[in-house]
Every structure is written in structure tokens, then in C-alpha cells.
Amino acid sequence: MEEKVLTKNFGVKNSHRIDVYLERGGYQAVQKALQMDPDKILEEVKAANLRGRGGAGFPAGVKLGFVPKEVEKPKYLCANADEGEPGTFKDRYIMTHDPHLLIEGMIIISYCVGIHKAYVYIRGEYEHIAQQLEKALSEAYDKNYLGQNILNSGFDLDVFIHRGAGAYICGEETGLLESLEGKRGYPRLKPPFPAAIGLFQCPTVINNVETLSNIPQVILKGAQWFVNKGLPKDGGTRIFSVSGMVEKPGVYECPVGTSLKDIIYEYAGGLKEGKKLKAVIPGGLSAPILKPDEIDVPMDFDSLMEAGSMLGSASVMVIDQEKPILDVLRVISDFYSHESCGQCTPCRIGNSWINKIIHRLYREKGKKEDLDKIIRLASNMKGKTLCPLGDAAALPILSLTQKFREELETYTES
Amino acid sequence: MKLTINGKQIEVEGPKTLLEAARENDISIPSLCDHPRLSPFSGCRLCLVKIKGRKGYMPSCSTYAEEGMEVQTQSPQLKKLRKQIMEFILSEHPNACLICREKENCDEYKSTLRKVGEVTGCVLCPNNGRCELQDVVEELNIKRVSFPSQYRELEVKKRDPFFDQNYNLCILCGRCVRVCHEVRGNSVLTFSYRGTKTVVGTVLDLPHTETGCQFCGACVDVCPTGALTERELKYEGLPQRMEPAICGLCSMGCELQINLREGRLLNSLPSDQGVVNQGQACVKGRFTLKDILYSQERLLRPMIRRNKHLEEVDWDEALDYVAEGLGQYKGEKVALFSSTQLGCEDGYISQKFAQEALKTGNIGTPAVFFPVQSLKRLAQNHGFELDLNFRMDQISEAKTVFLVGTDVPLTHPIIWLELLKALQKGARFIYLSPNEFEINRHADQWIQNKPGTESYVLNFLSRLILQGSSTSQDISEREGFHTFKNSLENFPLEKAPSITGVSEKQLKEAAEILGGKSPKAILFGGAFSQVRWRNQNLSALWNLSLLTQAGLYPLDLDSNSRGMEVIHGRSFDLGQSFNRIVQNLSSGKIKALYQMGPVPLPQKIKTNFRVFQDSFLNAQREQADALLPASTFLEREGIFVNAEGRVQKTSPVLPPMGDSRPDWWILSQLAQRMGVSGFKYKKTSQVRKELGENIPELNSASSSRLKEKEVFLKEEKKGPKKFLPVQLKETPAKPTREYPYLMMVEGSQDYYRNFHLSEKIKGFRMIRDVHWLYISPQDAEKLELKENQPVKVESTKGKMSRKVKISTSVLSGTVKTSFNWDEPSDSLINFDSSLFPAIQVVPVRIKRGE
Ligand SMILES: Cc1cc2nc3c(=O)[nH]c(=O)nc-3n(C[C@H](O)[C@H](O)[C@H](O)COP(=O)(O)O)c2cc1C
Ligand code: SF4
Ligand code: SF4
Ligand code: SF4
Ligand code: SF4
Numbered sequence A: 001m002e003e004k005v006l007t008k009n010f011g012v013k014n015s016h017r018i019d020v021y022l023e024r025g026g027y028q029a030v031q032k033a034l035q036m037d038p039d040k041i042l043e044e045v046k047a048a049n050l051r052g053r054g055g056a057g058f059p060a061g062v063k064l065g066f067v068p069k070e071v072e073k074p075k076y077l078c079a080n081a082d083e084g085e086p087g088t089f090k091d092r093y094i095m096t097h098d099p100h101l102l103i104e105g106m107i108i109i110s111y112c113v114g115i116h117k118a119y120v121y122i123r124g125e126y127e128h129i130a131q132q133l134e135k136a137l138s139e140a141y142d143k144n145y146l147g148q149n150i151l152n153s154g155f156d157l158d159v160f161i162h163r164g165a166g167a168y169i170c171g172e173e174t175g176l177l178e179s180l181e182g183k184r185g186y187p188r189l190k191p192p193f194p195a196a197i198g199l200f201q202c203p204t205v206i207n208n209v210e211t212l213s214n215i216p217q218v219i220l221k222g223a224q225w226f227v228n229k230g231l232p233k234d235g236g237t238r239i240f241s242v243s244g245m246v247e248k249p250g251v252y253e254c255p256v257g258t259s260l261k262d263i264i265y266e267y268a269g270g271l272k273e274g275k276k277l278k279a280v281i282p283g284g285l286s287a288p289i290l291k292p293d294e295i296d297v298p299m300d301f302d303s304l305m306e307a308g309s310m311l312g313s314a315s316v317m318v319i320d321q322e323k324p325i326l327d328v329l330r331v332i333s334d335f336y337s338h339e340s341c342g343q344c345t346p347c348r349i350g351n352s353w354i355n356k357i358i359h360r361l362y363r364e365k366g367k368k369e370d371l372d373k374i375i376r377l378a379s380n381m382k383g384k385t386l387c388p389l390g391d392a393a394a395l396p397i398l399s400l401t402q403k404f405r406e407e408l409e410t411y412t413e414s
Numbered sequence B: 001m002k003l004t005i006n007g008k009q010i011e012v013e014g015p016k017t018l019l020e021a022a023r024e025n026d027i028s029i030p031s032l033c034d035h036p037r038l039s040p041f042s043g044c045r046l047c048l049v050k051i052k053g054r055k056g057y058m059p060s061c062s063t064y065a066e067e068g069m070e071v072q073t074q075s076p077q078l079k080k081l082r083k084q085i086m087e088f089i090l091s092e093h094p095n096a097c098l099i100c101r102e103k104e105n106c107d108e109y110k111s112t113l114r115k116v117g118e119v120t121g122c123v124l125c126p127n128n129g130r131c132e133l134q135d136v137v138e139e140l141n142i143k144r145v146s147f148p149s150q151y152r153e154l155e156v157k158k159r160d161p162f163f164d165q166n167y168n169l170c171i172l173c174g175r176c177v178r179v180c181h182e183v184r185g186n187s188v189l190t191f192s193y194r195g196t197k198t199v200v201g202t203v204l205d206l207p208h209t210e211t212g213c214q215f216c217g218a219c220v221d222v223c224p225t226g227a228l229t230e231r232e233l234k235y236e237g238l239p240q241r242m243e244p245a246i247c248g249l250c251s252m253g254c255e256l257q258i259n260l261r262e263g264r265l266l267n268s269l270p271s272d273q274g275v276v277n278q279g280q281a282c283v284k285g286r287f288t289l290k291d292i293l294y295s296q297e298r299l300l301r302p303m304i305r306r307n308k309h310l311e312e313v314d315w316d317e318a319l320d321y322v323a324e325g326l327g328q329y330k331g332e333k334v335a336l337f338s339s340t341q342l343g344c345e346d347g348y349i350s351q352k353f354a355q356e357a358l359k360t361g362n363i364g365t366p367a368v369f370f371p372v373q374s375l376k377r378l379a380q381n382h383g384f385e386l387d388l389n390f391r392m393d394q395i396s397e398a399k400t401v402f403l404v405g406t407d408v409p410l411t412h413p414i415i416w417l418e419l420l421k422a423l424q425k426g427a428r429f430i431y432l433s434p435n436e437f438e439i440n441r442h443a444d445q446w447i448q449n450k451p452g453t454e455s456y457v458l459n460f461l462s463r464l465i466l467q468g469s470s471t472s473q474d475i476s477e478r479e480g481f482h483t484f485k486n487s488l489e490n491f492p493l494e495k496a497p498s499i500t501g502v503s504e505k506q507l508k509e510a511a512e513i514l515g516g517k518s519p520k521a522i523l524f525g526g527a528f529s530q531v532r533w534r535n536q537n538l539s540a541l542w543n544l545s546l547l548t549q550a551g552l553y554p555l556d557l558d559s560n561s562r563g564m565e566v567i568h569g570r571s572f573d574l575g576q577s578f579n580r581i582v583q584n585l586s587s588g589k590i591k592a593l594y595q596m597g598p599v600p601l602p603q604k605i606k607t608n609f610r611v612f613q614d615s616f617l618n619a620q621r622e623q624a625d626a627l628l629p630a631s632t633f634l635e636r637e638g639i640f641v642n643a644e645g646r647v648q649k650t651s652p653v654l655p656p657m658g659d660s661r662p663d664w665w666i667l668s669q670l671a672q673r674m675g676v677s678g679f680k681y682k683k684t685s686q687v688r689k690e691l692g693e694n695i696p697e698l699n700s701a702s703s704s705r706l707k708e709k710e711v712f713l714k715e716e717k718k719g720p721k722k723f724l725p726v727q728l729k730e731t732p733a734k735p736t737r738e739y740p741y742l743m744m745v746e747g748s749q750d751y752y753r754n755f756h757l758s759e760k761i762k763g764f765r766m767i768r769d770v771h772w773l774y775i776s777p778q779d780a781e782k783l784e785l786k787e788n789q790p791v792k793v794e795s796t797k798g799k800m801s802r803k804v805k806i807s808t809s810v811l812s813g814t815v816k817t818s819f820n821w822d823e824p825s826d827s828l829i830n831f832d833s834s835l836f837p838a839i840q841v842v843p844v845r846i847k848r849g850e
């Protein structure tokens, strides 16, 4: 069943305005949270088993717990609104329809950790959304949900918006931090992790927009309620971005663990005009591809991992029979070879060679070894690069080349 | 901690990366992007290793050793992996030579084939034979590359002085980017674009000359490939011999590694062992030594004037001629100017020579313009002693730094590197100067004052600090405190903006920073102490340093100014002596002059007999009766005292060129011919021994401890320090309608004896030209001046030719220039009234034309 808890304001007239938001119960979580002991909030978030919605699925509460308590330095919060993963468009819905939900989540997390400066790092192309978010911020300032002494609690918070400049790698949390500091968005070496040494060398919390937007309801309705909405180890609902050859592409909020099949056939109306399913990418472009016989899988981190893929940003891309698989492979490779930041050798040069081989298959019949070469190149990237982008490129390319080898071999000399 | 690498148990002291730990234990792991002095980058991925219990592979250059770790650096998989990575790198690199089967034969027969614009293989590459990429290819035993080569088709850049950039050879290890940013604080280089289009270079691909590059060469030194190469080295073979030497071009005293081939100097690199410079140098030590040493104008034979012409003669003849010439003018009729770039031995002999052979007290030294001598005089006048020695690392440990009046990356490059370390650790940093420096972006505050009002600013700051917080007892009980405090009443803050041009708010913020965390360092350089009102400047700064309990660091200027200053300063009042010489030269009382380096003198002096003892022919040779060739600092041994007070010994790396001889030798020979005893030295070490016995500060001059490079000038610390009364007597002349611009002048630092780098080296001139007249864009527009346009600068006292340099670093209404120490300086230097010679801040007018 589609569950509208996170998206309950979507479609409501002027839902982005603070008065509408307030009318519909907005900022009550902040009021409640500001009365709470920060440690209690942390406990609640931990208990909710809210897993990161940005891609890696790291439990949000655990990450918060990594932030050192007693430090002289300031701490920072960054909302990751870069939404660069191809096929993903849920954060933009949240920020368009319910910007105050994100702001409210940010206030609570900041209060919980003792943060007084927070940033929203927003994808460069989302210019109009950034403007709208700016308005929402000023509304929140006017009503003293932001600024000095918020609601007389003695707590101060300022939120700034920083627009990206169009690099996928700046969605990776440490690339994001570099970019936010005004530098080239090269991912940093980890450890140290941002929770200890992040923005301007200070402890920093980085969360996806959707992750943060879940916080208000966790506080208002409690961790147990949240867990009940989803799975014990993976609570709540998720906003699935569904695209490709389906009748009704769009965003759908469903409980974590909803079957992929249902998402495609029930919510998104199945394939377009009786087209037949060829493959599904279930979690953003970085996720290994699934064949039609593999789609009866619950959409949660652990189940998809077991199925050999990943939930990632929960972006479902549906590919029909008529689509040549080489096109899919090319799109993936074009993207990663273009977006490789260039810092480390295997990803920078490996991706470019994979890409060259694929493009050659369009121009002339290839050799069988070409496919092996692609696999070898991708394997040499996997687990050997500086940041996860290398894996993000290697995994889908490997899965696709292996699972659709037969079709790909038609591009080679027999 | 203990860990095992390849099954072997090793012990390391943490924190250390696995790569460092392996290297320490002679376990080799191939690496390219790592560099011992730089932060880990982990981009090349060659150094991947397997750690038991961890998923995948870890880069050993950024993974820290932990107790009990079990590390595997070799395995068939790792070998394959590294080969693949190397093949990736080589697919973007001219690789034919690297994997050529004829390699060995080729190496033997074609050693230098580099006169090509395009590098298509090692044999055509200037890096051949000193290339880390070659080493790693060797180590990994790469015999083939399974990818076709990709040529980046980037233009080879030869537009900048000193080094070329061929990014077709770049492997994107990022060392150059990191060294420039982390070690040099310059951030000239960066990565641009992404994916395979990623390149290294300057922002917007601008020439280095337009990006604030200091041409220190650090990027060239760390580059593992031929992408960045020293131009001079391109056509040269590999060095056969490497010798250490102390650079003689500024007061830092860097240790250089001099590379030699066939008895010729190839180039000079900063020595990794250098205690002072730790693998760093500056453009002068790195790129100009060859031009200096092999200058067309090297003076190689003695010359004497006969029948109105200068003639080359042998030493015998020259020495006789000079001895006879000088013999006629003793005592008050003769003067000797020594140089602050000579070794202590030379200084000692010149002192002895003047006293015993010339029987004169007329000894002049440029040290009188420099910070240490100025401060010392102030202290002597007020009857207290100073501790002037320091160690570089004191600066890197400072938490609050106040810099006054010197563009420290240019004047004291190594001090800047130490200051940068302090800043990286979070030190607060403010500087006071009418001009903006490149380092402004590192500063918490730039206090931009009207030229010449520094002492006012300092007194306002002292007053604010006194008002701000209660003064601790050890400060308030210091002698002179109450007089000082009361005299600050004359500095009401409201007056600050009109007098100094600095806002009250800024002064308050600055005072707060200065009142902040200790240790504090106050640094000042030449511009602050060479002006006429140096005493009021220095007293104000002195008081402020006592008040804030900051260390005061006078940054002296030449390679041995501190040594010469103690040697000459023992028996003379250097300042009085300098001005007396100039006056007596002008009046004709002094008839013979012996000069060992460039000295600022009035244009119209007439002498009967003038001798230049120098390494180069200079513009004044028309006035010379004799020219005696002195060898350079690379051709002889000697001890030099750097800005810290560190006594360093340097040894010759080459025999003296031509007939040139060490300065002490020339003077001793003369003395002997003049019939004076006590000058029979055979070796430098004999002079040094005698010097050690006679100059207490240098009593360690002959000590074997010099090897440890930890010997300092001996200092006697006498008596408590006291506050000085505030005395403001002088202000800079005000611009007038006729002379509407206020000109700041500084003596050039870019010279070796008579050789002026910006005059003689084109590349150097591109970076900084002594004859640039810095002028604000507004004033340039008003006067319709264009970049590089020749102009005449006129003051009431004289005129000089300069070239326009439009720069936002100067305030509108002011201009700035420097001058070579032997330029006719009447318009710049105040020789008359004050006790000390001083460089002026003068009102000028600017006219177009040569
Ligand atoms: C190449 C790359 C791109 C990424 N892009 C995004 C992104 O656009 N938005 C996002 O929220 N997370 C992105 N991530 C994940 C972030 O690194 C990080 O895990 C996330 O922001 C953490 O938030 P969460 O714990 O709330 O998911 C990306 C990761 C990688 C490796
Ligand atoms: S894996 Fe790719 S994106 Fe990540 S650091 Fe390396 S080159 Fe950059
Ligand atoms: S950089 Fe090194 S490997 Fe490359 S061509 Fe030059 S010498 Fe050969
Ligand atoms: S020469 Fe020095 S300042 Fe210039 S780019 Fe290289 S490292 Fe940076
Ligand atoms: S220019 Fe040299 S040091 Fe700089 S990235 Fe390229 S190879 Fe490395």
C-alpha cells in the first residue's frame, strides 16, 4: 500500500508555505524536541533504525553517535541535497512540496548534536528550488524557528544554502565538504570520517534530505511507530523514484520492504503499452541490474544486498525488452567516465577505457575478449579506488555485462 | 607498536603510515603520489596492500600502522593489480622507451637527445635518468602495455621563466599541487576538469607569472616525471657529483645541493638535509646560481688603470699597484666599505686591514640599514642588551604573529614557510604595512597605514592593550613602564584615523588579537628600520613587544650581515662611521676608497684612488683605478651567520674561476705588500682561528661543533629590559602640489655583490624588477600610464628612471620602488643630518618618458 506519511503534504495547495505547513501540524516536532534532553533525541533516532536515504543506508542514529560530544570546535550539519544519482528525484519533491519538513529535521538534529550552523548543499541545476528553499528559510527565521534563541529555548541555529556546480562527485559526502569549503570537489581520504573531522576540520553531520525529513515524525510519533512502519532493522517508509518504461513514472512513498514487483506493477501502473520487462535497476544507476525473474524482492537494504544488488537511493529504473542492453551499458559508462573526478588512477583511466571499448562496439563488430576486458577493467576498479564512485561504476557494469552477456555478444564477431 | 609486514615482525614508533613503516624496514612498496614531506593523497593506487581482516585493498601511503596489524605487500594478485594500474598510467604517457627491448643498448649510445619540442619517449625527455616513473616501471618489471597510447595533446608551456611545463607527461600525482599549497602557502597549482580530461596547472591556465608564483621550484623538485623541468637542465647530462653549500644570497642561509658535471655547475637544489631550509629554497638559490657564477661579467683577472685604460694584469702587478696607491692615503684620507655578503673570515681581515694597513677607522657596512644593527643601537642608547638569536621553529610554534613592514615570502622565504606552519596550526596573523602583500589572504588582518605612520599605529595599539585588560605585575614593574604609559595619553584613539588612516575598529580588533594567545612573535624587516625615524618605530615596536610579552624577531637581510655586524661593530660605531665617510667623501677629505660590494653613495664624489674588490665588473668601473677579482661563495670556504644567528660553514664546490681569490687572501696580500706584518695566512682556517680568538661572539668559529649546524653567535644577556619613552619627533614629508605622490623605497635584496639579478637575468626580471614603480590603478589611469611604460620619477633632490607596474598593492597617492645599492642614491638616502644613514619616504612627481 502506498503510505503517505512523509509525503502527506505533497499536492496540498501552497504546501511549501509556512502557514500551510503549520496548519498541518508542522514544527510541532521542533517544539517537542526543544523540550527534550538531546541525549533522549539521539536515543529515539537510534531506536528508529532510520537508515540513510542517500545511498549507503548507514543508520542515522549511529552516525549521530559518532560525533564527539566535548569539543572546543564548532560542529556543523550538512543536508545533502545534491541528488546526483541518475534516476533519483525524490529530494527535489520534498524540497519543492515540503521544504519546511527538511528545515524542521535539520533543526532537531542540530539541537540534538549542539550545532549552530547548518548548510544545505543543493544541486546546481535546482536553481528554482534553491530560491524556494531560501524563501522557506526566511519564513522560518521570521517565526523564530531559526536564528537566535529559537522559541525561547536558548538554542541558536543558522542555515545557509550552498549551490553546487554540477559535479556528481560533490554528492559524495567528502567531495561535498571540499566543495562547500570552496575547493575542488575531490573526495577525501577516510578515515578520518566527517563525524570527527569534517567541514573546516570540525565535526560534521551529513545526511540526505530524505533522511533528515524523516526526523520530525520520529520525534513526534516515536521510534516504535517508525519501526512499525517499515522493518525492524530498516524503519519507516521510503520515497521511490520510479522512471523508465512504466505507465506512471513518479515518486511513490511505500513502507520499507515493499516488493519491487508491486512498486512497478501496482503503483507505477506496470509497463507502458504492453511492453515487456527486460531489466530493472532498483536503486539508482550505481545498483547492479536485476532481471525479470529477480524482481520479487523486498525493497530494503538487506534484502537487496542478498539479491546481489542494492537499494541505494531507491530509484527504480525500468527497462523494456525493446531497449538494446548496449544502450544501457553505454549510458552507465558515459556517465561514470564523465563524472569520475580524476583523482585516482583506476577510476580515471579504467572508466575511460571501458567507455572506449563500449563505444567501439557501436562502430564496428567487437571481439569476444572485449567483454572480458570490460569485466577485467571493472574488477580492477572495484574495491581499489579512493572513493566509492569506483565501485558505483564497476558494479552495474559488471552485473550488466555478466547478466546480459548473450545479448552483448551479438555485437561481437562470432 | 609491533606489526608484521610480509610475515616479518617489525616495530615502529607511531603515528606512521604503512608505507613509512615499510620503508624504514627496507621493504619496498611501489609508490608515485606519496612524498615524505606532503600529506597523503592516495591517488595513484600503486601502494595498495592487503591487511588481514580488512575488506579489499588499502593504500599503504595513507593507512596508519596499528598494533598487531598483519600486512601483505606482495602477492600475485597485488602484482597483477599494480601492473594493471601502471599500464593505465603508461597508456597516457609516452611509453615506447620504457618498454623498449633495446633499452639498455640505447641508454649507452644516446645519452642526450633532448633538443626537441615534443617528448615522445624517455630518450627525448629532460627527466631521463632521474625519473621516478622509470624507477617504478623497472621495479614492477613492466614489459608491455595492453592499451594503445593516448596523447593528451596539450601545449608544452615555455612561457614562464626557469621551468617548462609539459603536462603531457603528467601522471596527476598531485605532488606539485600539494607542495605549492601545503609547504609554500601559494596555491598556484590546481587540478582542472574531471575524468580523463583532468589536468594540473594554474587557474584558467594563466602563466605562472600572473598567479603569484614565487618560482621557488618546489613543484619542479617534487615532480616524479618530466612534466615540470628546469629549463637550464634540459640540455645537460646527469650530475656526476653533488656537493653541499650554504646559499649566499640572503640571510636564511639555506643548505643547497650543488650538482656538478665535468667541473661545471649544472644546477642547485635545496638540500633535504638542510637544517634551516628542510628541502626548500627560493627562486634565487634554486634558479640563479648558474647565471651568477658563469656571468659574462665575472671579473676573472685583476685590472689596473694605466694610461687612462683598464688593463688586465697578473696578481703581482695588481697587488703592487694597489699597495702603492693605497700607501699614499692613510688614516683619515682613506675609507673602506665592506660587504654583508662576505664570509666572517673576509670580514675579519677587512677590519684588520683597515685598522692595521690603512690605519683608519673609516669602515662602512650596509649593515647600518638593517634591522639588527638598528635595534642594537637603540638598545645601546638606552643601556640594555638584547637577545637577538632565535630558531626558525620558534616562529612555527607561535600562536599569534605580528609582521611589520616586510613582504616576508620574498625577503625571508624560509621564515615564511615557518610562519605558514604556525598558520596551519591555527595561529592568528596580522601585518602592518601601507602595501598589500600576497600573503594577505593568509592574514586575519592587514593594517594598512599611511606610509611612515607605523610608530603611531603601534602606540595606539599599545594604548588599547593597556586599556583593555589589567597589566600583569612583571610588566608594570618593569623600568620605564609608568613613563611609557603616561606618554601614551597623547594617543587618543579618535585621532588614529586621521593620523594613520587606520579605523578605530580595526585597531581595536588588532589589539585584541595581539592580546591573545602566547607564544607570540613580532617580526620586522628592512623597510621598518631603514627609514629616518627608525628609532621611534623601533621604540614603539619594542614597547609593544614587552607589553604583549611577544618575542621580537628582527629579520636581518644579507647572507652574513649578522656576522659582519659583530665583527665591524666591535670597534666602531657603524652608523656614525658610515655618515662620516660619506660626508668626508663629499667634501674631498677622503681621497681613496676601497669597496668590496655595492654601497649607496652620493653621485658626486671624487676620489684620487678607488679600488673595487668584487666578483663582477660593474657600472662604476669607469671610476676604478683597480679591479680585484674576488671568488664567489661557491668557490671558497667560510663561515656565515644567518638571520637566526646560526653560524654555518660552507665549503668550496668549485675551484676559483680565473684568477679570482677569496677576499681575505687579496687583502692579506695587499697588507703584506704594504709592509704590514701579521697577515701571513696560508689557509682560511688560520684566519678563522684568529677570528675566533678576537671576536668573542664568534669564539666557536673554529669549533668542530659547526658540523652539527647548531652553533649560534654567542650572546651575553645583561640586565633587565625596559620600556622606552614614546618619542615622536619625525613624520614623513607630505606630498605637495608639485610633488604629489609619496614614494616608498627599499634597498634591493636581489643581488650578489655587484651582480643585480633583475638587471642580468631576464627570467628574474619577469618576476620582479628592481626598477618597477608600483602604482595604483587609479593613479596610473590619472597619469595615463601603461604597464611597463618608462617613467621619470623626480623629487626635490634628484631623479631616477623606472618602469610602471600597475598594482593594487599600493594605496592611491603612494608609489613604491626599490633600488640597487650602487645606484646613485642622492634622492633616496639621507646622508646628512641624522647619525644614521636612512632611506627616505619622499614626495615625488612622475613623468612619462625615459
Ligand atoms: C559518488 C557518490 C555520489 C553520491 N551522491 C549523493 C547524492 O547526490 N545525494 C546524497 O544524499 N547522497 C549521495 N551520496 C552518498 C553520500 O556520500 C552520503 O553517504 C550521504 O549523503 C549520507 O547521508 P545518509 O546517511 O542520510 O544517506 C553519494 C555517494 C557517492 C559515493
Ligand atoms: S574513485 Fe573516481 S571519483 Fe572517486 S576519487 Fe577516484 S577518480 Fe575520483
Ligand atoms: S617522464 Fe620519465 S618515463 Fe616519462 S618520458 Fe620522461 S623520463 Fe621517460
Ligand atoms: S614554483 Fe613554487 S610557487 Fe610556483 S607553482 Fe611551483 S611550488 Fe608553487
Ligand atoms: S606535474 Fe608532476 S608533480 Fe604535478 S601532478 Fe603532474 S606528475 Fe605530479
Ligand code: SF4
Pocket (backbone or CB within 6 Å): B247, B248, B249, B250, B251, B252, B253, B254, B277, B281, B282, B283, B284, B285, B286, B412, B413, B414
Ligand atoms: S631563501 Fe635565501 S638562502 Fe635560501 S635559497 Fe633563497 S636566497 Fe638562498
Ligand code: FES
Pocket (backbone or CB within 6 Å): B030, B031, B032, B033, B034, B041, B042, B043, B044, B045, B046, B047, B048, B059, B060, B061, B062
Ligand atoms: S603512493 Fe599510495 S596511492 Fe600513490
